[in-house]
Amino acid sequence: MATKLPQIRGIASLSIRRRLYGTAQTAPSPQIFRDVPPLRTYRRSLLLSKRTVGLVPTMGALHDGHLSLARLAAAENTDVFISVYINPTQFGLNEDLSSYPKTWEADLAALKNLDAELAATPGAGRISAVFAPTTKTMYPTLPPDSSLPGKGSFVTITPLANLLEGASRPVFFRGVATVCMKLFNICTPERVYFGQKDVQQTAVIRRLAKDFHVDTTVRIGPTQREESGLAMSSRNVYLGTRRREVARVLSQALRRAEAQYLAGKRTRGDILWPATAHADEVAAAQEELEPGARAKFEVDYISLADPETMEEVEVVDPARGAILSTAMKMLPLEEVAEGEQLGVGKDEIAVRLIDNIILEPAE
Ligand SMILES: Nc1ncnc2c1ncn2[C@@H]1O[C@H](COP(=O)(O)OP(=O)(O)OP(=O)(O)O)[C@@H](O)[C@H]1O
Ligand SMILES: CC(C)(CO)[C@@H](O)C(=O)[O-]
Numbered sequence: 001m002a003t004k005l006p007q008i009r010g011i012a013s014l015s016i017r018r019r020l021y022g023t024a025q026t027a028p029s030p031q032i033f034r035d036v037p038p039l040r041t042y043r044r045s046l047l048l049s050k051r052t053v054g055l056v057p058t059m060g061a062l063h064d065g066h067l068s069l070a071r072l073a074a075a076e077n078t079d080v081f082i083s084v085y086i087n088p089t090q091f092g093l094n095e096d097l098s099s100y101p102k103t104w105e106a107d108l109a110a111l112k113n114l115d116a117e118l119a120a121t122p123g124a125g126r127i128s129a130v131f132a133p134t135t136k137t138m139y140p141t142l143p144p145d146s147s148l149p150g151k152g153s154f155v156t157i158t159p160l161a162n163l164l165e166g167a168s169r170p171v172f173f174r175g176v177a178t179v180c181m182k183l184f185n186i187c188t189p190e191r192v193y194f195g196q197k198d199v200q201q202t203a204v205i206r207r208l209a210k211d212f213h214v215d216t217t218v219r220i221g222p223t224q225r226e227e228s229g230l231a232m233s234s235r236n237v238y239l240g241t242r243r244r245e246v247a248r249v250l251s252q253a254l255r256r257a258e259a260q261y262l263a264g265k266r267t268r269g270d271i272l273w274p275a276t277a278h279a280d281e282v283a284a285a286q287e288e289l290e291p292g293a294r295a296k297f298e299v300d301y302i303s304l305a306d307p308e309t310m311e312e313v314e315v316v317d318p319a320r321g322a323i324l325s326t327a328m329k330m331l332p333l334e335e336v337a338e339g340e341q342l343g344v345g346k347d348e349i350a351v352r353l354i355d356n357i358i359l360e361p362a363e
């Protein structure tokens with residue numbers, strides 16, 4: 001087999017590769033790291049050759065939303081690190097940790113494909129490392145604890161982490177902030193990349209970076225959507241055709257509220273009422289249908305919040321703008337129709353979906 005061109009390019013990088021792999025061996029592309037010390041050695045070699053690292057943290061089950069973040073990272077760094085780790089501490093005891101989709105082979109294939117695309121893109125960085133640690137590596141002292149008292153070492157960001165998503169998922173942001181702090185310490189990236197789809201998570205990460213003086217720049221990539229407007233999400237695999245169709249209600253409701261803001265409305269009531277009315281109408285229309293034809297859902301929240309604190313606002317300050325966001329739970333189908341296309345888990349699993357729109361400052 002022909003020797004692969006090193007993914008670390010240039011004369012300095014070749015010597016680094018020799019140190020890491022010896023002369024006869026070539027590194028696979030991207031390289032997979034399971035442990036911290038080899039990743040650190042690699043990261044240090046990149047630093048010494050003045051290369052830059054953009055880290056994209058993920059929980060795997062990759063889709064185009066993740067890949068868009070990797071592309072953004074490759075446009076701004078010579079090297080992209082992707083972490084793939086389903087972090088137990090961000091799932092509450094009754095949440096979907098055990099059923100969270102795991103598609104390691106497909107994820108790796110997608111990253112290899114993307115890396116090949118980047119290799120042919122002038123000026124683009126490469127996906128040079130995939131960090132897929134074990135839980136023992138990420139939680140070296142005590143096993144991960146998802147209970148609210150939580151034994152172990154945690155990063156907490158309050159009250160931001162207790163609002164909205166945090167109100168429904170009390171340990172969620174403690175787990176996210178903790179695992180991200182670990183990933184940042186391990187990878188020491190120049191830049192970290194997060195998706196706007198999880199908008200409160202971006203606020204938590206920005207706060208973490210600021211308050212703990214983490215030496216990295218937080219970059220946010222836009223939400224990638226299906227043609228229907230549904231935000232891409234790893235959990236969408238649980239939605240068959242019927243629930244997927246109804247799940248458009250999230251983006252539709254938010255668009256209606258956004259239109260109010262763009263038309264000059266600034267008060268909470270004026271902005272939110274069309275979103276709430278739309279969700280109510282769609283819910284009522286589903287209720288009218290037969291169990292074999294409908295997909296019921298519950299609205300958790302439709303929020304209008306400050307972009308930094310995520311606290312609800314009564315009036316949008318046009319100099320700050322605001323975040324419109326919603327969370328809805330698609331309930332399991334009550335009855336399956338003959339020949340119906342079902343999602344993973346036969347549409348028996350309740351799926352919590354989130355979406356948001358940023359209302360940009362208007363002044
Ligand atoms: N549609 C999307 N567009 C842009 N970024 C996204 C999108 N979906 C997820 N991301 C981002 O990808 C990163 C990893 O997210 P994660 O692995 O949890 O995937 P996910 O699709 O958000 O999964 P979940 O179903 O758990 O919400 C996060 O920063 C997340 O915001
Ligand atoms: C940032 C993250 C990878 C931490 O586990 C997760 O919350 C996610 O995928 O958004």
Ligand code: BAL
Pocket residue numbers: 090198
């Ligand atoms: N995308 C955020 C990860 C989670 O929902 O657990």
